[in-house]
Amino acid sequence: MASGDTLAVFGPAANQPPAANYAALFVRNGHLVLAFDTTTQQTAIFAGVMPRNYAGGGLTVTLAWMAATAVAGNIGWGITFERMNPANHDLDIDAWATEQLLAPVTVDATAGKVTVAGVAIVAGAAGTDGIAAGDAFRLRVRRDVANDNAAGDAHLISIEIKET
Numbered sequence: 014m015a016s017g018d019t020l021a022v023f024g025p026a027a028n029q030p031p032a033a034n035y036a037a038l039f040v041r042n043g044h045l046v047l048a049f050d051t052t053t054q055q056t057a058i059f060a061g062v063m064p065r066n067y068a069g070g071g072l073t074v075t076l077a078w079m080a081a082t083a084v085a086g087n088i089g090w091g092i093t094f095e096r097m098n099p100a101n102h103d104l105d106i107d108a109w110a111t112e113q114l115l116a117p118v119t120v121d122a123t124a125g126k127v128t129v130a131g132v133a134i135v136a137g138a139a140g141t142d143g144i145a146a147g148d149a150f151r152l153r154v155r156r157d158v159a160n161d162n163a164a165g166d167a168h169l170i171s172i173e174i175k176e177t
Contacts, residue, residue, distance in 0.1 A: 016176055016177055017176070017177070018176055019175050020063065020064055020067055020174045020175060020176055021061045021064075021172075021173075021174040022171065022172065022174075023059040023061070023152070023172040024045065024171050024172075025045045025046055025047045025057075025169065025170070025171075026038075027059050028047055028058065028059060029058045029059065029151075030056070030058065031056050031058060034053060034054060034055050035056055035057065036048060036049045036055045036056065036057040036154075036156075036169065037055075039166075039168065041125070041168060044170065046168035046170055047169040048081065048166040048168055049155075049156035049166060049167045049169065050156070050158070050166060051163065051164055051165055051166060051167075053158065054155055054156060054157075054159075055155065055156060056154070056155045057153070057154045057155075057169065058151055058152070058153050058154075059154070059172065060149065060150070060151050060152075061149070061150060061152070061174075062147065062148070062150070063144050063145065063146055063148050063149075065146045065147050067144075067146040067176060068146075068176060069136060069146065070136050070176055070177060071134060071135050071136050071140070071141070071176070072094075072134045072136075072140075072141055072174055072175065072176060072177060073132065073133045073174070073175045073176075073177045074092045074131060074134060074152070074172060074173070074174055075129060075130070075131035075172070075173045075174075075175070076090055076129070076130055076154065076171075076172055077127050077128070077129050077169075077170040077171045077172075077173075078127070078130075078167055078168060078169045078170055079120075079124070079126060079128060079167075079170065080121065080124050080125075080128075080163055080165060080166075080167060081124065081165045081166035081168055082165035082166075083120045083124060083163035083164045083165050084120065084121075084123065084124055085119075085120065085122075085163070086119070086120055086161070086162045086164065087117035087118060087119055087160075087161050088117060088118060088161045088167045089114060089115055089117035089118070089156070089157035089160040089161040090114070090130070090132075090154060090156060090157055091112045091113070091114050091115075091155040091156075092113050092114075092115065092132055092134065092152065092153070092154055093109040093112040093142075093152075093153045094109070094110050094134070094140075094141050094142040094144060094151070094153075095107065095108055095109050095110065095142055095150060095151040095152075096108075096110075096141075096142040096143055096148055096149075096150055097148065097149040097150055097151065098144075098145065098148040108142075109142070109153060110138065110141065110142035111139045111140065112153075112155075113132050113134050113140065114132070114157055114160070115130050115131070115132045115157070117157070117160055117162075118130045120163050124165075127170060131173075152172070152174070154169065154172065
């Protein structure tokens with residue numbers, strides 16, 4: 014595996030929403046998106062298995078999203094991993110690593126145009142939750158409503174995880 018190679022890709026339909034404050038599935042001009050509210054911190058959760066060729070390094074999580082109506086302001090996101098390997102934590106209790114924040118990004122001047130932004134996450138317990146090749150994991154994505162100021166929903170289109 015070379016640095017920068019894609020390890021996983023998730024779309025809106027792969028969301029495994031929590032019981033409360035979840036991002037809602039929405040269709041925008043035939044495109045399935047997850048709608049994240051502007052004032053309530055809503056969450057989406059994605060499950061996967063880290064490919065066997067993952068070398069165990071840092072990860073970059075890149076989100077493709079668009080503003081529902083905003084043409085000004087910034088949108089921020091929070092990303093965190095949970096390792097679900099054998100004999101690890103009790104899966105009846107969440108055990109997320111430290112949330113990593115994407116610095117708020119300026120929305121496009123035209124609502125509906127895609128913006129792409131990512132965050133590099135260091136390998137280890139605090140960053141990637143120590144995920145190793147072959148481990149099951151969950152990825153949590155939340156709109157960082159405390160640190161953004163764009164009005165209206167943010168529509169998440171896709172997530173890409175790369176090794177860095």
